[in-house]
Amino acid sequence: MDVFTEEYAKQQDERDPLRRLREYFVIPSKADLARKTLTPRAANDGGEDAPSIYLCGNSLGLQPTLTRKYMQQYLDTWATKGVYGHFKEVEDSNLAPWLHVDDDVLVDMAKVVGALPSEVAVMQTLTANLHLMLASFYQPTKERYKVILEGKAFPSDHYAVESHIRHHGLDPADAMVLIEPESGASPILSTHYIRSVIDKHASNTALLLLPGIQFYTGQLFDMLTITDYAHTKGITVGWDLAHAAGNVPLQLHDWDVDFAVWCTYKYINCGPGSIGGAFVHERHGKVKERDGAGPGGEPKLEYRPRLSGWWGSSKSSRFAMTNRFHPTPGAAGFQLSNPSVADTTAVRASLDVFKQTSMAELRQKSIKLTKYLEKLLDRSAHELEKPSGQCFSIITPRNPDERGAQLSVLLKPGMLDSVMESLEEAGVVVDERRPDVIRVAPTPLYNTFQDVFLFAKHFQDACEKAVQSGGATSPSQSIMADGGKEDRGWSEIK
Numbered sequence: 001m002d003v004f005t006e007e008y009a010k011q012q013d014e015r016d017p018l019r020r021l022r023e024y025f026v027i028p029s030k031a032d033l034a035r036k037t038l039t040p041r042a043a044n045d046g047g048e049d050a051p052s053i054y055l056c057g058n059s060l061g062l063q064p065t066l067t068r069k070y071m072q073q074y075l076d077t078w079a080t081k082g083v084y085g086h087f088k089e090v091e092d093s094n095l096a097p098w099l100h101v102d103d104d105v106l107v108d109m110a111k112v113v114g115a116l117p118s119e120v121a122v123m124q125t126l127t128a129n130l131h132l133m134l135a136s137f138y139q140p141t142k143e144r145y146k147v148i149l150e151g152k153a154f155p156s157d158h159y160a161v162e163s164h165i166r167h168h169g170l171d172p173a174d175a176m177v178l179i180e181p182e183s184g185a186s187p188i189l190s191t192h193y194i195r196s197v198i199d200k201h202a203s204n205t206a207l208l209l210l211p212g213i214q215f216y217t218g219q220l221f222d223m224l225t226i227t228d229y230a231h232t233k234g235i236t237v238g239w240d241l242a243h244a245a246g247n248v249p250l251q252l253h254d255w256d257v258d259f260a261v262w263c264t265y266k267y268i269n270c271g272p273g274s275i276g277g278a279f280v281h282e283r284h285g286k287v288k289e290r291d292g293a294g295p296g297g298e299p300k301l302e303y304r305p306r307l308s309g310w311w312g313s314s315k316s317s318r319f320a321m322t323n324r325f326h327p328t329p330g331a332a333g334f335q336l337s338n339p340s341v342a343d344t345t346a347v348r349a350s351l352d353v354f355k356q357t358s359m360a361e362l363r364q365k366s367i368k369l370t371k372y373l374e375k376l377l378d379r380s381a382h383e384l385e386k387p388s389g390q391c392f393s394i395i396t397p398r399n400p401d402e403r404g405a406q407l408s409v410l411l412k413p414g415m416l417d418s419v420m421e422s423l424e425e426a427g428v429v430v431d432e433r434r435p436d437v438i439r440v441a442p443t444p445l446y447n448t449f450q451d452v453f454l455f456a457k458h459f460q461d462a463c464e465k466a467v468q469s470g471g472a473t474s475p476s477q478s479i480m481a482d483g484g485k486e487d488r489g490w491s492e493i494k
Contacts, residue, residue: 003372004379009453012372018365018444024353025269025446026063027051030427052427053451053458057443058218058243058406059431061269066349070094074345094348099315101344102335108351109277112268112359113241113260114251118330119285121278122264122347123311123339126242127156129261129278132334134164136306137207137236137259137284144206144234145170148197150189151178154215157240161209177201187395189214191222195229202233209237212244212260216433218396218406220248224255231256242266245277247366247404249359252279259284267405267443269350275343278331285330303327309336353445365444367400369452373407373442374398376456384463391415391463395437406441408433415466422462428455 001008013019030052054062073093077085086098096104106117113120123129138147145168147161165175179197181187198208208230213220227237239260244250246267252260260279264270290300306327310318312335314326327333377394384391389412396407411419416436423430431439442452 003375006450006453009372009449012368012449016365016449018357018361019448021353021356021444022446022448024065024356026065027054027446028062028429033424033427033429050427052429053455054429055440055442055447055451055455056429056431057267057269057445057447058215058247058439058441059266060272061246061266061350061443062446063271064269064349064353066352067271067346070345070349071342074341094352095345098338098341101341101348102332102339105344105347105351108355109347112250112351112354113245113262113277113279114249114255114359115253115279116282116330118332119253119279119282121280121331121335122275122344123278123335124276125273126240126261126263126276127160129276130157130160130240131164132307132336133238133259133261133278133280134160134207136304136334137238138164138168139305140165140168140170140175140206144204146175146177146201146205147207147209148177148179148201148205148235149209150211150214151180152187152214152216153178153209154211154240154242157209157211177205187217188219188397189221191225194221194226198230198233198235202235205233205235207236207238210239212239212241212250213247213404213406215243216408216437216439218243218403218408218439220244220397220401220403222402223257224251227255227257243406244404246354249363253281257281264347264350267445268347269353269445270343270346274346275340278334280331280334282330285333287327287329287333298324301326303333306334307336311335311338362444366405366442369442369444369447369449370403370405370407371400372449373440373452373456376452377407377409377459380456380460380463384460384467386467391467405443406439408437408439411436411438411463411466415463418466418469419459419462422465423458426458426462428458430455 001011029049031049033052073095077090077093081088088097102122105122106120109122110117110120147165149157149161161176162172165172177197179189179194181189182193210221210226212223223239230237236258239257241250241260241262243266245262257279258281262277264276265272265274284304288302290302308325312327312333314328317324317326374394381390381392392409392411394407395410396403413436416432416434420432433439440455
């Protein structure tokens with residue numbers, strides 16, 4: 001069957017063993033997206049009931065159908081039990097008592113990131129967790145004080161690192177090592193190049209912080225190789241998994257990662273600004289008794305320095321009000337305040353969907369979806385090619401092992417506004433990064449091959465409209481973003 005037909009896409013969906021998972025999500029209709037109220041479709045004067053084409057899980061995942069049910073259980077518990085909701089089991093609820101709400105999700109969250117449950121904490125938000133990890137793991141000395149991170153890191157990561165460097169009285173101009181692309185021709189950072197930067201600064205580097213997947217290009221880094229190599233140089237390694245958690249299989253424990261942080265509102269589908277996650281390898285979470293006695297005759301404890309809060313203290317001491325911190329072993333000992341029960345309820349709902357499958361199965365489907373998207377885009381690029389050059393190009397690596405669900409598409413300058421307007425009118429939801437990039441993420445939990453096919457069709461129409469209206473101003477620069485195998489376009493990130 002011709003892969004460039006909708007019939008082919010339908011056939012692939014019929015053969016998809018994970019197609020049932022789409023039923024666990026609320027897919028906005030085109031009418032939902034278009035209207036300016038929350039009034040149900042039936043109360044409106046028309047509009048299209050067809051589902052939207054939502055390929056934006058890399059920015060905000062869709063709502064699981066279980067979320068509304070679980071949130072109502074949480075609200076009912078609060079309404080009928082009050083403070084007793086912290087401790088009392090409710091027989092007709094899927095939720096744990098609030099005192100244990102974070103513990104209740106650890107086993108399932110640990111499976112998503114490849115960790116021991118004791119190595120994972122569901123707490124705070126991504127940047128807050130990054131600050132907590134940096135406070136514990138960035139301990140600069142006179143000899144080792146530098147932090148290596150990518151030059152185009154997500155701004156919040158850059159700000160966090162810079163603030164900790166300044167907090168220690170150091171100059172970011174000296175202590176921050178930014179990994180920039182080898183040339184302006186390609187945004188991709190090869191593992192070999194990253195290793196060369198590590199080599200250059202190894203003797204005075206304290207910490208390496210990189211994203212599992214780069215938010216702009218969609219590049220998936222070789223986390224195992226990079227972690228191993230940095231460790232041979234005596235460098236602590238942390239990972240920002242905002243775009244990797246729930247997207248690609250991870251093995252944080254086996255990869256010997258020191259720490260990692262992530263959010264839950266992208267591929268883990270827990271709602272905007274929802275609670276985040278943190279990983280601390282078990283060797284850093286140990287709590288040991290030392291010889292001698294501390295205040296009040298209690299044993300002296302030895303553990304990794306951290307910013308402490310009452311929720312990180314053991315449950316037996318949490319309500320004792322002795323003001324003696326007894327850190328819970330593992331990542332839980334890095335917690336501060338009691339977690340938002342509302343947020344963690346949304347985590348429970350989403351992880352109950354993840355429990356219907358595995359990261360390996362999701363990855364298998366994701367590779368097929370993204371490869372299909374790539375094939376359709378390549379055909380559109382060829383059909384749209386004009387004497388002045390390509391209308392767009394893919395800047396994400398072509399190797400499936402070097403990317404997740406996202407393909408980043410670089411448009412010819414001047415096309416972005418017109419293309420995004422046309423896609424919105426067609427009920428297509430994707431993400432833009434100015435000046436010229438759209439990010440398209442077919443998410444295997446709820447996206448279909450038909451979603452991908454229809455997106456490609458609407459996208460080609462949108463590009464044609466932009467060119468005809470004079471939106472494109474000049475051809476994109478030619479780059480070799482895949483080791484010389486493919487000609488790509490690239491525009492400097494601003």
